[in-house]
Amino acid sequence: RYLLDNLIAKLIMNNKKMLSPMILKLEEDMNSGNDNAIDIFWEKIEREGAPLIEDIEGDEENSIVTVIWRQDREIDNIFVFSEIFGGWMFGEGDKKTNLYRLGNSDLWYRSAILSKKARCLYTLIANVNEEYEWRDEDVIIDPLNPKTYTPVRDEENPEDIALLVPTENIIEMPEAKEKIWTKERTDNKTGKIHMSRFKLKSDKKERRVWIYT
Secondary structure: OOOOHHHOOOOOOOOOOOOOHHHHHHHHHHHOOOOOHHHHHHHHHHHHOOOEEEEEOOEEEEEEEEEEEEOOOOOOOEEEEEOOOEOHHHOOOOOOOEOEEOOOOOEEEEEEEEEOOOEEEEEEEEOOOOOOOOOHHHEEOOOOOOOEEOOOOOOOOOOOHHHOOOOEEEEEOOOOOOOHHHOOOOOOOOOOEEEEEEEOOOOOOEEEEEEEO
16 A cells, blocks of 8 residues: 555644635635635636645645545535545544535635655545445545556455555655656566565554565
8 A cells, every 4th residue: 555655744733624725815715705716716726736735834844735626516525535634444433534615615625734755645535424434436536636546456355445445646745755666667677576465463464565576
């Protein structure tokens, strides 16, 4: 699984309903009667993409990251599942990681503070019930973010909780180290990839590891 690089993601104040300066400004514009504010916002996002990554005054190590979704269907709720937001999937009990709707607009969002060196995954899922179950058609690949990751399915363990969704989106912060070891090179001989299985003594869960030789 595509995990946080060296566990450097710093999660702070992730329960704040509003943290993004851009969304704060949008809310002010909407409340002041600017009927075009939301359209102007979406035009900017279409050009620049998402998630939103904004500087924090006086903080050289972290940025505000805001996952956003433009509503295109009727929903009961929408959640973001990611290491940076935590939640039940990551061993934090019944903690909910739902997105918040901005007024009556079509904008849903959730913010967190993240290290500028981090790289991590997230998934948007709508209509999550009280048992944290959902339908396959409610898994949303963020259309505003072209960066995606598709895990290798385990044919022997198709119910692996780490592979609940077929494709996830990637948050890649400005100072994240380049992943040179996963890029194909043409100046070297081509090797082979071998997959093996092993179990940790701590939880006895079987894991897969790939070795390139």
